Amino acid sequence: MKVTLKIKRFNPEVDKKPHWESYTVDVEPTDRVLDALHEVKWSIDGTLALRRSCAHGICGSDAMRINGRNMLACKALVKDVAKDGVITVEPILGLPVVKDLIVDMAPFFAHYRAIMPYLVNNDPPPERERLQSPEDRARYDDTTKCILCACCTTSCPSFWARGEYVGPAAIVQAHRFIFDSRDQAAEERLRILSEPDGVWRCRTVFNCTEACPRGIQVTKAIGEVKEALRTGVIR
Amino acid sequence: MLRPLVISFREGIAYRAKGNLLWLLHRISGLGIVVFLGFHIFGMSMAAFNPALHERALELYKTPPFAVGELILAFLLIFHAVNGTRIAILELRPQLWEKHEVATRLSLIITAALALPTLGIMAYKSISHFLGH
Amino acid sequence: MTTTTLTQGRTVRTIQPLQGKARFERAMWLFMRYSGLALVFLALSHFWVQHLLIGTHAITTAQTVVFWGAQGQPITLGNVLFRLYYAVMLVLAVGHGINGVRQVAYDYFGHRPAIYKGLMAVVTTIAALISLGGLVALALGAQASSEVAMR
Amino acid sequence: MPQYHQFDAIVVGAGGAGLMAALHASRSVKTAVISKLYPTRSHTGTAQGGISAALGNLEEDHWEWHAYDTIKGGDFLCDQDAVEIMCREAIDAVIELEHMGLPFDRTPDGRIAQRRFGGHTNNITKKPVMRACHAADRTGHMILQTLYQQCIKQNVTFFDEFQVVDVLVENGVCNGVVAVELATGEIHVFHSKATLIATGGFGKMWKVTSNAHSLTGDLPAALLRRGLPLEDMEFFQFHPTGIYKLGILLSEAARGEGAVFINGKGERFMARYMPTLKDLAPRDICSRCIYQEIREGRGVDGKDYVYLDFRPEVINRYFEEDGNPKRVDAHYLEQKLPDIIEFARVYLGVDPITQPVPIQPTAHYAMGGIPTTNDAEVLADETGRIVEGLYAAGEVACVSVHGANRLGTNSLVDLVVFGKRGGVRMAEYAKQASFRPINYDTAAKEGAAQLDRIRNNNGTERPSAIRKELQALMDDKVGVYRTGAGLEEALDHIRDLQARFRRIRIDDKGYKWNTDLMEAWELGNLLDLAEVTAYSALWRQESRGGHYREDYPYRDDTNFLKHSMVWKDGKLEIRSKPVRITRYPPEERKY
Ligand SMILES: Cc1cc2nc3c(=O)[nH]c(=O)nc-3n(C[C@H](O)[C@H](O)[C@H](O)COP(=O)(O)OP(=O)(O)OC[C@H]3O[C@@H](n4cnc5c(N)ncnc54)[C@H](O)[C@@H]3O)c2cc1C
Ligand code: HEM
Ligand code: SF4
Numbered sequence A: 001m002k003v004t005l006k007i008k009r010f011n012p013e014v015d016k017k018p019h020w021e022s023y024t025v026d027v028e029p030t031d032r033v034l035d036a037l038h039e040v041k042w043s044i045d046g047t048l049a050l051r052r053s054c055a056h057g058i059c060g061s062d063a064m065r066i067n068g069r070n071m072l073a074c075k076a077l078v079k080d081v082a083k084d085g086v087i088t089v090e091p092i093l094g095l096p097v098v099k100d101l102i103v104d105m106a107p108f109f110a111h112y113r114a115i116m117p118y119l120v121n122n123d124p125p126p127e128r129e130r131l132q133s134p135e136d137r138a139r140y141d142d143t144t145k146c147i148l149c150a151c152c153t154t155s156c157p158s159f160w161a162r163g164e165y166v167g168p169a170a171i172v173q174a175h176r177f178i179f180d181s182r183d184q185a186a187e188e189r190l191r192i193l194s195e196p197d198g199v200w201r202c203r204t205v206f207n208c209t210e211a212c213p214r215g216i217q218v219t220k221a222i223g224e225v226k227e228a229l230r231t232g233v234i235r
Numbered sequence B: 001m002l003r004p005l006v007i008s009f010r011e012g013i014a015y016r017a018k019g020n021l022l023w024l025l026h027r028i029s030g031l032g033i034v035v036f037l038g039f040h041i042f043g044m045s046m047a048a049f050n051p052a053l054h055e056r057a058l059e060l061y062k063t064p065p066f067a068v069g070e071l072i073l074a075f076l077l078i079f080h081a082v083n084g085t086r087i088a089i090l091e092l093r094p095q096l097w098e099k100h101e102v103a104t105r106l107s108l109i110i111t112a113a114l115a116l117p118t119l120g121i122m123a124y125k126s127i128s129h130f131l132g133h
Numbered sequence C: 001m002t003t004t005t006l007t008q009g010r011t012v013r014t015i016q017p018l019q020g021k022a023r024f025e026r027a028m029w030l031f032m033r034y035s036g037l038a039l040v041f042l043a044l045s046h047f048w049v050q051h052l053l054i055g056t057h058a059i060t061t062a063q064t065v066v067f068w069g070a071q072g073q074p075i076t077l078g079n080v081l082f083r084l085y086y087a088v089m090l091v092l093a094v095g096h097g098i099n100g101v102r103q104v105a106y107d108y109f110g111h112r113p114a115i116y117k118g119l120m121a122v123v124t125t126i127a128a129l130i131s132l133g134g135l136v137a138l139a140l141g142a143q144a145s146s147e148v149a150m151r
Numbered sequence D: 001m002p003q004y005h006q007f008d009a010i011v012v013g014a015g016g017a018g019l020m021a022a023l024h025a026s027r028s029v030k031t032a033v034i035s036k037l038y039p040t041r042s043h044t045g046t047a048q049g050g051i052s053a054a055l056g057n058l059e060e061d062h063w064e065w066h067a068y069d070t071i072k073g074g075d076f077l078c079d080q081d082a083v084e085i086m087c088r089e090a091i092d093a094v095i096e097l098e099h100m101g102l103p104f105d106r107t108p109d110g111r112i113a114q115r116r117f118g119g120h121t122n123n124i125t126k127k128p129v130m131r132a133c134h135a136a137d138r139t140g141h142m143i144l145q146t147l148y149q150q151c152i153k154q155n156v157t158f159f160d161e162f163q164v165v166d167v168l169v170e171n172g173v174c175n176g177v178v179a180v181e182l183a184t185g186e187i188h189v190f191h192s193k194a195t196l197i198a199t200g201g202f203g204k205m206w207k208v209t210s211n212a213h214s215l216t217g218d219l220p221a222a223l224l225r226r227g228l229p230l231e232d233m234e235f236f237q238f239h240p241t242g243i244y245k246l247g248i249l250l251s252e253a254a255r256g257e258g259a260v261f262i263n264g265k266g267e268r269f270m271a272r273y274m275p276t277l278k279d280l281a282p283r284d285i286c287s288r289c290i291y292q293e294i295r296e297g298r299g300v301d302g303k304d305y306v307y308l309d310f311r312p313e314v315i316n317r318y319f320e321e322d323g324n325p326k327r328v329d330a331h332y333l334e335q336k337l338p339d340i341i342e343f344a345r346v347y348l349g350v351d352p353i354t355q356p357v358p359i360q361p362t363a364h365y366a367m368g369g370i371p372t373t374n375d376a377e378v379l380a381d382e383t384g385r386i387v388e389g390l391y392a393a394g395e396v397a398c399v400s401v402h403g404a405n406r407l408g409t410n411s412l413v414d415l416v417v418f419g420k421r422g423g424v425r426m427a428e429y430a431k432q433a434s435f436r437p438i439n440y441d442t443a444a445k446e447g448a449a450q451l452d453r454i455r456n457n458n459g460t461e462r463p464s465a466i467r468k469e470l471q472a473l474m475d476d477k478v479g480v481y482r483t484g485a486g487l488e489e490a491l492d493h494i495r496d497l498q499a500r501f502r503r504i505r506i507d508d509k510g511y512k513w514n515t516d517l518m519e520a521w522e523l524g525n526l527l528d529l530a531e532v533t534a535y536s537a538l539w540r541q542e543s544r545g546g547h548y549r550e551d552y553p554y555r556d557d558t559n560f561l562k563h564s565m566v567w568k569d570g571k572l573e574i575r576s577k578p579v580r581i582t583r584y585p586p587e588e589r590k591y
């Protein structure tokens, strides 16, 4: 089928401001939007710049706004998003656009690093694995799925309003450790997250949950962190 | 410097999801009520300090532009109250987080159920007041 | 941090109370939710009584005098309850509103501390003056001016 | 203006192997990691099924069994001392990962959960054994995340989105690498005492592949240009269960949990070919059996695919038939295989819980690569001479622990075991060595020149057209089945494509984020590696593991129990080196 991709283009070496460009390509309805973008890049205009790698929704490279919503281009099928044969594609919001669909991810990863995204356990390690009951393991299963694609954070109005807000992705990562029974730094992480730019800036907007390509219950995870802070109990 | 402000308002409308619209409206309604509340408290307190001013305030409320403003205020207050209640309940009751879509729909229905009759009666009262004179 | 292992295989831990800014932010967050819930009843009932039952066009200073009680006149139980209701609503609404404004201002101006702090100082001062005035007015009761009394 | 950096140790690639190496090297020397992707985007993150280690958490197991299975799975081309190291150290490596925080699934008593995987057996009963430690079906994702987290904890320096275009190897020593910063197009020269290459696979030379767009073999090609050899390039694994046409992988974990292959006639055909292991036979065998079925007209609807069936009732029926007491239900499968179930739903519109899934073999894993010692030191030739200061680990390296066919889960083991050994070894070396002088300007100029040649080339060919043609050609002629004549044709065709590549033209002449340029440059690498692959495949006149020659359908231990090594110095040259055998003599491969 023929689809027209309306892409927001920006080349820092030439343009002062972003502008729209339309391309019509021939693709299968079951193709990914990523395939359509590749078709543009490979047979019409090689200057189109985007990040991608795995092409099946696991590496988190190709978050972009497709028809006004954050998605992974490799997880959106043409038939599902094309409206009257048109697909609009723009870079994600709230991070500086570097070129075309590529944004500067440095602030995003800085927030990620800020919440101590690693297991802390200062006990001498046992000879074999640390034991963890399947129930304790299940407690934080959902948030281990995060691929740091930034779909959530850049769909969050609170983040658009204030880029210093750590954002849902960082909180999801913090949740993954706070609720891991093997971790000993939950307290410190919770303290960081109770600072003015922590969880309290989340306004329970749910855009993050809707945008997450991994189906993580992001708002719920944030809510659980808030609850731990509210009650002083991590359960 | 105001880029975030611009983005959050422009995209708050453009981004294709419900959450940001509700967020924007909640914010605008909150701010709107705050501004009104300031004038309102000031006006009312004049009942104790300067009755003439108090009287003037009450007279002002009875002019047509204020009648329209009153309708807007009513909607904003009702929306803010219902939406705020939704947020507060969801945040204080973690078990409900997975049902947020239902909660959103419900809150919109309740807002409409409260706002429509309220606005209707108020509009009716205003119109009959202005026409009645 | 203390840890308890539950028999069903779930571990539960408790943490030390928060301190400083973190504690303040949490308190404010909670205040927003609880004051909001309280305001649903206070503000909506006030609004409906004034705008639907009575109607803006019927509100007069004379009525205010009746509800509040006039200065120098004996105070009835009704007056007291009425004034309390308004005082509570005023405090909650102003507190809620100011904190709301603080959130919004921090969102947009937090990265420019001077502007943010200046703005908040102005807003808070105005709000404090107005609400103080409001509270004092409630405490005093309405002034039954000669004009009003004549009606 | 080019920029210069100096680090004791440099790791190129931030997948499982690179991060493990960086973690261990940075404990004692100043280390930097250079990666063309953000580390968490590395392809290790897509690995699904598990990482094997003979923990014996659920049933009896021994690392010696693991070693034997690996060697037999590799059709006896593995260097057995290396395999023994890997299988022994796998146990500690998995425990180390757990200590780092990796959220493995758990047994009811709280230990690491394990599942079955193809080719992993109890050596006494010959039945499948539960050896693959896993975190649902995102084990690789969890390994990648966990290692990256630990690197952050340890403050490892990262150069993210820097693409290495040249390795500074001269006169048998390596002094660093040259990279281009993708965001700016600037050239950076990294001067180091020790350099470890961990850039993963290069499956993008095939069309139907489980590999990422980024897996283009940049570094092996760069080494080839620098006069170093590549080993066993004819061995490339075709995984039996790629999603039809797309190649997206459905992990062997599905079969580990009981899924079966079903042909167009509704038969569980693997029981016919491999009566003991059936659907859990090694990958090379399953892939060939699938094609056998298809060739004999038993593909689904006469087409070129079969089904992978993991509807609970089907699994349970065959469990019963096999006398396995285990039973599964939809909920259990959703818990254990959430991601691959979603892949089928999203990309095929097929719900595996209620429908069988169309699959076809997909180009998956490079057994060959940069030859190394058991300590990840890169070999300069077949005699065992090493390149001083140069190391390689992970999929890009050929130790060789996988021989002619890798067993499922063994790659992740390879990454952590040899990544660690490499990291430790390079740090030891860097601590006692000193920086050798290099000429920064020449290095930078040579790197830039490579790219400028493409940027300014005034030809007519579109790189994408050449890439498409190469991929179709490789699928067709250098796939699961190969023939001498076909390989000759392929080689001619590749050389023709190489000639056309010299006449390309790209659209983007800029510097910032010029992905047009980098893709074209990567295509050059793929072409070189494809040539080497076809050439080695032509040389190996036997069938062994993943390499199947229809004109030589049997294994030939007399002439080919040896590794190939190919140089490209103007023209190709091939030599060989013997396989190291310790305690597992070659035998016929039956399952
Ligand atoms: C779908 C799939 C499922 C798999 N499942 C399993 C499994 O269950 N069990 C198992 O054992 N194995 C599995 N494998 C195999 C295994 O995942 C890979 O072999 C392994 O992850 C490779 O890791 P690596 O560290 O060598 O490289 P990768 O993880 O591929 O990382 C390569 C790194 O090199 C960098 N790089 C590449 N080129 C350059 C350059 N020019 N300059 C700078 N940096 C560069 C990249 O940015 C990246 O960081 C699977 C593979 C696939 C594709
Ligand atoms: C009627 C019942 C009310 C309820 C249930 C309610 C509830 C809430 C809640 C839960 C919030 C927090 C939302 C967030 O943090 O994003 C909030 C924010 C706010 N409220 Fe209210 N509120 C009510 C009335 C009022 C009144 C009377 C005012 C005016 C004085 C007001 C002004 C604000 C403001 C300015 C904000 C900040 C908005 C923002 O951060 O975007 N609210 N309200
Ligand atoms: S939580 Fe979801 S949307 Fe957010 S970064 Fe992780 S995977 Fe992406």
Ligand code: F3S
Residues within 6 Å of the ligand: A155, A156, A157, A158, A159, A167, A168, A201, A202, A203, A204, A205, A206, A207, A208, A209, A218, A219, A222, B019
């Ligand atoms: S969209 Fe933002 S406000 Fe909270 S619920 Fe999600 S983080």
Ligand code: FES
Residues within 6 Å of the ligand: A051, A052, A053, A054, A055, A056, A057, A058, A059, A060, A061, A062, A072, A073, A074, A075
């Ligand atoms: S390309 Fe990896 S997530 Fe889309």
